[in-house]
Amino acid sequence: MGIETVDRNDLLLFDQTYSERLSLRESLLRQHFDDIVGITNESDGRVRLAVQELYDxxxxxxxxxxxxxxxxxxxxxxxxxxxxxxxxxxxxxxxxMTDSTPLHVALKAIAQNVDEDFFILLPRKQGDSNEDFYVLEAYAACFPSGFQPKDKVGKKLADIHGPVPGYKEKLQKSMDRFFARLEPGRYVKRVNWGLTVDEELYSNFDKSAPAFEGKLKKLSLEDLDLNKTFLRCERQTLHRLPGSGAIVFGFHTYLYPVQDIKAEGSGEDLARAIDGLENGSVREMFTYKNGEKWADAVREYLRS
Incomplete structure (x- = not known):
């Protein structure tokens, strides 16, 4: 999973893009509010407690x-x-928050003031089993990367990650155990990355389906629009809220122009990372990240 402990002071990071990104968030909230903010049940006391706990x-x-x-x-x-x-x-x-604050208002305020996407999961009992499973109960997400959060709300963690290659075979059990053991006061992070050649920060659509259906058009170097080609990285954090027991997923998204990466002398490093993605132990992950579409063109550019 590549998880490491992070200091509480570094749970949320602010940088020089903060003002610009808040303006973009405000614009997206006006256009796509029902996609950006989601709740399973406004009247569920456990969900209210979790949202209020995060807000406060x-x-x-x-x-x-x-x-x-x-x-x-x-x-x-x-x-x-x-x-x-x-x-x-x-x-x-x-x-x-007050007891009368609507949950969607609280989540909107979070999205307007923090350049981070938040997903709140609560434990639920699984039949007669003593084991918990986690359900996505609420979110505020302005910058999803190739998925629609409103299609995930109300689903179990395993079902949310269903499309991710290798998740069930290699990660599901370890993730379930990790969630069960995560104590309040401990903060952890991991990093996820991919390449994007035609997306904005707001990518609220299923980008992997066309790849698995064989409908992607493979790009040549001449097709590549370098002004729209970015290394997209997600800094993902996890922590547990002590009162509600909810797990909070935080996502901060960075876009790095590949032109800058090459100019800084790191083009070959990124090209080798793409090689590793293509030839890794879970080959389907390359497909899931649309590698067939952009990999050859981006590597040719980086190594030219």
Whole structure:
């Protein structure tokens, strides 16, 4: 799984793209709100507790302490509760959720202020078994990479990863065990990567189906639009909320132009990584990531 422990202070990272990315998030929320925010059941007490716990942790506990130059506690004469000001956007929001705050409003506020996508999973009992399985109960995701989150909400972890080659055979049991053992206060991360030649940050569609159906057009170097060709990396984090027991998946997406990678002298390194993806132990992963479409053209460019 490639998981490593991460310091709590590095759970969320902010950089110089923050303002620009928040503007993009705001635009996407206006256009695609029902795709970006999802909840299984607004009236489910366990789901409410999990969303409230994440909201309060972010806006009351974590962000104003970790990033005081961006988030500052403030007073609002129109509100009786503590407020938080985003010093970049100049917007204010409650530091904590109330019992009457709709969950979709809370998740929207998270998406508007944190350049991170969040998926909240809760444990459920499996029949008479003592083992739990985890279900995606709520999310706020502006930058999905080739899947539709609303099609995943309400599904078990194993079903969410169903299309991922090798997951059931090589990862499912270890992931289930890891989830069961993850204690509150421990934060972990992993990195996922792929190449994109024609996508935006918001890629809310099933990009693997055409590959497995043999419907992809293989690109030549002449076909490759270098201005749209990026190394897409996801920094994925996991932690457990102590009150609800929910697992929170956090995804921060980075796009690196392949032209910059080559100019910096790392073109051969990326080309070898593509070789490894194609010739790895799970060959279908190359197909899943649309490698047949872009691999030869990108490698030719990187090695030219």
């Amino acid at each position: 942790y972010l806006f009351e506990t974590y962000l104003p302490v970790r990033y005081p130059s961006i988030f500052k506690a403030c007073e609002d004469k129109h509100s009786s509760g503590a407020m938080l000001q985003n010093l970049v956007t100049r917007q204010t929001l409650p530091m904590t």
